[in-house]
Amino acid sequence: MTAVVDFLKSVTQNKEILCFLNGVCQSPITQRIQVDSARGEIAIQSQAAVTLIMLYDDCQQQQILNVAAAANVEIVLIYRNSVEHTLTVKQDASSYVKLFQVSLGVRTLKNTIRVDLQTDYARCQVLGVQFAQGQQTVMTALAVFHHAAHTQSEVTYKSIADEKAEVILAARIHVLSGASKTVSETNLNNLLLSNTATIDTQPELEIYADDVKCSHGATVGDLDEDSLFYLISRGIDVQQARSMLMQAFFQELIDQLNPVIRSTVMDQLDSRFLRDDDSRG
Numbered sequence: 001m002t003a004v005v006d007f008l009k010s011v012t013q014n015k016e017i018l019c020f021l022n023g024v025c026q027s028p029i030t031q032r033i034q035v036d037s038a039r040g041e042i043a044i045q046s047q048a049a050v051t052l053i054m055l056y057d058d059c060q061q062q063q064i065l066n067v068a069a070a071a072n073v074e075i076v077l078i079y080r081n082s083v084e085h086t087l088t089v090k091q092d093a094s095s096y097v098k099l100f101q102v103s104l105g106v107r108t109l110k111n112t113i114r115v116d117l118q119t120d121y122a123r124c125q126v127l128g129v130q131f132a133q134g135q136q137t138v139m140t141a142l143a144v145f146h147h148a149a150h151t152q153s154e155v156t157y158k159s160i161a162d163e164k165a166e167v168i169l170a171a172r173i174h175v176l177s178g179a180s181k182t183v184s185e186t187n188l189n190n191l192l193l194s195n196t197a198t199i200d201t202q203p204e205l206e207i208y209a210d211d212v213k214c215s216h217g218a219t220v221g222d223l224d225e226d227s228l229f230y231l232i233s234r235g236i237d238v239q240q241a242r243s244m245l246m247q248a249f250f251q252e253l254i255d256q257l258n259p260v261i262r263s264t265v266m267d268q269l270d271s272r273f274l275r276d277d278d279s280r281g
Contacts, residue, residue: 017260020054023061040064044071046092051258052076060084067095069119075099076261077111084110093119093148100257101128101157102265103138111140117151128157129250129265132165132197139168146179146209155186158250161197172204173216179209186216191249193222193242 018033019026025035032048035041040061044050046068057080067073069092077099079085083106089097103109115124124144132138144153153173161167167190175182188201203216223245231241247266254265 022059062086091122103130123152130159133162162193166198170202175207182212184214188218
């Protein structure tokens with residue numbers, strides 16, 4: 001936890017990055033961004049480009065993010081300890097939002113994310129890495145609403161559950177009437193590492209428009225036994241070999257993070273994979 005807070009402090013003077021701790025902005029605010037922490041509202045003006053790093057630690061928060069036309073926004077959500085969080089993102093024409101959820105070491109997470117692609121050519125990309133062990137519980141409900149034509153969404157989550165942990169992920173895409181030419185793809189990939197752990201993954205599509213291109217899928221598996229055997233045969237102990245394979249599972253998504261935050265997230269992964277006994281709930 002200390003490392004993440006120190007990181008937030010270190011980047012608060014970066015004009016292109018806004019840092020939030022439990023919903024309160026820690027950074028100087030530019031003229032093209034409006035923040036009302038008391039009401040939980042953030043407004044990004046037209047054609048602005050910004051990264052929002054939002055850390056939640058033992059709190060309950062509800063927030064609304066309004067993204068004006070042609071704005072480009074990257075959001076990194078980091079959850080710690082016990083959190084209940086609701087985020088609604090409303091996008092106007094030709095805006096782009098990349099939302100990255102990081103859930104590592106939470107005792108309990110109840111997370112609801114809604115994205116409304118309100119006008120033509122709005123695009124969103126929602127990525128998530130979730131790791132739960134011990135008796136931790138991670139629950140995420142994601143809904144993306146395509147209200148207008150030529151909108152696009154991409155949803156990719158990778159989750160790991162070990163020991164007695166529980167991961168629940170529901171990802172629903174709504175393509176409403178009039179949202180023709182919508183393109184949407186959802187992939188939910190999971191590793192279940194214990195017969196006492198639980199993963200419930202639910203990709204869903206609701207389509208009420210013609211001429212759309214939508215797909216969704218989900219996988220649940222275990223660590224590759226051949227890869228695990230190979231690492232062990234090279235003198236790597238079992239715990240370290242498992243850690244290496246879990247990091248490799250997440251790496252594709254981690255590589256898509258803003259470089260400013262990427263190393264900090266990797267440090268959090270290093271400290272979580274079967275090493276931090278105090279955080280297992």
